Amino acid sequence: MVDLSVRIGSLTMRNPVTTGSGTFGFGSEVADLIDLNKIGAVCVKATTTHPRTGNPAPRIVETAGGMLNAIGLQNGGIENYLSEKLPYLRGFDCPIIVNVPGEDPEDFAYVVERLTEAKGADAIELNISCPNVSHGLDYATDPKATAEVVARCRRATTLPLLAKLSPNVTDIRPIAQAAEDAGADGLSLINTVIGTAIDARTRRFKLANVTGGLSGPSIKPIALLHVHRAASAVKIPIIGMGGIMSATDAIEFLLAGATAVAAGTANFINPGVALEIAAGIESYLRANDFTDVSQIIGAVR
Amino acid sequence: MIRRTIAPTLSNTPLDAPNHFVMTFHAPELAREALPGQFIAVAAGGGMQILRRPFSVYSVDPEAGWASILYSVYGPATSTMAKMKPGDELDFIGPLGGRVFEADPDPSCHHIMVGGGYGVPPLAFLCRNIRAANPNARITVISGGRTKNLLVGTDGLEEIGVTLEPCTNDGSCGYHGLVTGRLEEVLAEDQTAHQPSYVYTCGPTPMMKAVGDLSIEKGVPCQVSMEVFMPCGVGICMGCAVARHDGTYARGCTDGPVFPAREVKW
Ligand SMILES: Cc1cc2nc3c(=O)[nH]c(=O)nc-3n(C[C@H](O)[C@H](O)[C@H](O)COP(=O)(O)O)c2cc1C
Ligand code: FES
Numbered sequence: 001m002v003d004l005s006v007r008i009g010s011l012t013m014r015n016p017v018t019t020g021s022g023t024f025g026f027g028s029e030v031a032d033l034i035d036l037n038k039i040g041a042v043c044v045k046a047t048t049t050h051p052r053t054g055n056p057a058p059r060i061v062e063t064a065g066g067m068l069n070a071i072g073l074q075n076g077g078i079e080n081y082l083s084e085k086l087p088y089l090r091g092f093d094c095p096i097i098v099n100v101p102g103e104d105p106e107d108f109a110y111v112v113e114r115l116t117e118a119k120g121a122d123a124i125e126l127n128i129s130c131p132n133v134s135h136g137l138d139y140a141t142d143p144k145a146t147a148e149v150v151a152r153c154r155r156a157t158t159l160p161l162l163a164k165l166s167p168n169v170t171d172i173r174p175i176a177q178a179a180e181d182a183g184a185d186g187l188s189l190i191n192t193v194i195g196t197a198i199d200a201r202t203r204r205f206k207l208a209n210v211t212g213g214l215s216g217p218s219i220k221p222i223a224l225l226h227v228h229r230a231a232s233a234v235k236i237p238i239i240g241m242g243g244i245m246s247a248t249d250a251i252e253f254l255l256a257g258a259t260a261v262a263a264g265t266a267n268f269i270n271p272g273v274a275l276e277i278a279a280g281i282e283s284y285l286r287a288n289d290f291t292d293v294s295q296i297i298g299a300v301r
Numbered sequence: 302m303i304r305r306t307i308a309p310t311l312s313n314t315p316l317d318a319p320n321h322f323v324m325t326f327h328a329p330e331l332a333r334e335a336l337p338g339q340f341i342a343v344a345a346g347g348g349m350q351i352l353r354r355p356f357s358v359y360s361v362d363p364e365a366g367w368a369s370i371l372y373s374v375y376g377p378a379t380s381t382m383a384k385m386k387p388g389d390e391l392d393f394i395g396p397l398g399g400r401v402f403e404a405d406p407d408p409s410c411h412h413i414m415v416g417g418g419y420g421v422p423p424l425a426f427l428c429r430n431i432r433a434a435n436p437n438a439r440i441t442v443i444s445g446g447r448t449k450n451l452l453v454g455t456d457g458l459e460e461i462g463v464t465l466e467p468c469t470n471d472g473s474c475g476y477h478g479l480v481t482g483r484l485e486e487v488l489a490e491d492q493t494a495h496q497p498s499y500v501y502t503c504g505p506t507p508m509m510k511a512v513g514d515l516s517i518e519k520g521v522p523c524q525v526s527m528e529v530f531m532p533c534g535v536g537i538c539m540g541c542a543v544a545r546h547d548g549t550y551a552r553g554c555t556d557g558p559v560f561p562a563r564e565v566k567w
Contacts, residue, residue, distance in 0.1 A: 025537035032303040060540030268533035
């Protein structure tokens with residue numbers, strides 16, 4: 001028997017694989033293609049105080065080994081999530097992580113409070129790192145701003161609280177520490193890497209928003225280093241993500257110091273990938289005579 | 302039900318149009334369940350391009366258990382597809398698409414399909430379904446291309462009593478000019494004859510906009526199948542935004558791909 005379960009604060013995941021917010025909808029869209037009862041946790045699309053229409057098209061372009069997105073946090077708002085999306089997901093035996101962006105600390109805290117009182121989440125991931133909306137990036141590029149949001153939300157909930165960090169920084173360690181000191185139970189990283197794409201033929205930017213967030217295999221080396229550095233700076237667990245397409249990729253993140261991992265862009269190619277990754281991690285542990293996934297967390301030499 | 306299927310291909314036949322192919326594959330569930338306007342998302346070794354590529358379902362044979370797509374070679378994934386031999390495996394997810402072409406149930410309706418390039422295949426599928434449901438339905442396909450040998454997707458339709466109205470920019474076949482020129486004439490004829498008409502369109506966006514605008518102007522209902530980039534096809538990325546007049550964005554994949562022309566803000 002191999003023990004695949006991991007803990008993020010008081011949240012227990014039956015296996016260390018969840019989904020990247022914004023890359024798995026609300027689960028219902030792909031329920032034909034993956035057994036939601038087996039997944040480590042489902043992390044749903046960003047949910048804001050009010051509905052957001054999102055950015056104009058084109059919102060996504062493909063790049064070498066990845067893609068750029070500028071969705072702009074299109075979502076129906078917290079009340080729509082609670083009434084339309086949550087009941088369906090609660091029909092499955094899987095923990096729900098809700099991703100929460102915000103305009104300012106009070107805005108973050110409002111959604112966190114609503115989720116807490118309505119029992120709308122098993123953990124909350126503060127999206128202080130979305131590169132596609134104004135202010136989005138600011139928090140996770142500054143330790144003080146990060147601490148301010150996390151501390152305010154800490155007062156608003158007893159649910160496990162994760163801070164989702166940005167790769168668009170020189171050194172992630174002070175930001176990771178700031179989130180930990182302010183009361184975060186864990187960290188998620190990385191969000192997308194800011195970038196752009198230009199069409200030589202039309203001489204225009206390819207995204208209506210000009211800039212977007214890069215994801216997919218092309219960002220894995222960046223993500224691995226940030227995860228390793230953050231893990232060396234804090235004691236709280238990390239959900240590692242960025243370019244994970246396979247179990248081998250996921251194992252590399254565990255070795256780098258992540259306690260759990262998320263598949264993001266990979267869901268677009270294979271919505272069943274989270275379970276395939278979990279199965280692959282199990283085979284790896286068994287083949288290498290490990291009995292518990294914790295034995296490989298941070299074990300890189 | 303949406304499934305991921307690894308299907309053996311049965312044939313991969315080049316068409317007269319350069320770089321165009323029809324691929325048939327064994328997929329009994331898809332053949333049974335797919336509706337006109339629905340598509341599949343194919344993963345076909347695109348090298349550094351990792352996303353799936355959407356292809357409209359072209360034809361199905363529920364009894365024999367096969368389905369087909371019509372595609373042109375324009376990048377790494379379709380180049381890989383063009384090299385596939387019978388027996389090679391096609392990895393696809395489908396059927397995809399939440400809102401499909403809905404044929405006008407009025408038995409006296411003149412169904413007018415307006416297509417360009419690989420917008421024609423889903424319309425051909427719709428023609429065959431309308432014909433199967435009503436042997437007397439009047440169906441016309443107005444298809445456009447730059448030149449004669451680029452007109453694709455209408456094979457076998459004349460045999461089931463569909464009127465073909467090819468249009469070419471260079472006059473090498475049929476009507477000399479754009480599909481909207483011929484559509485305007487056909488709609489005028491229907492109007493004079495007090496014949497109700499219904500327009501269904503799929504193809505390049507500028508063409509569909511022109512067809513949608515013309516139909517609205519003439520008071521004829523029109524369904525458009527949106528050609529937007531679809532990174533996931535299943536409704537989880539929000540990358541396939543279609544702007545609506547009410548200021549919101551629909552998902553091209555699951556809220557569409559077919560929309561009433563009136564809803565779309567081009
Ligand atoms: C289309 C798209 C939408 C995303 N939306 C969100 C979001 O709403 N909130 C968030 O925190 N991260 C969002 N992300 C970032 C992912 O959750 C993840 O952090 C990032 O894509 C890196 O992982 P990947 O390379 O496996 O995709 C989004 C990513 C993509 C590609
Ligand atoms: S293609 Fe991803 S949501 Fe439509």
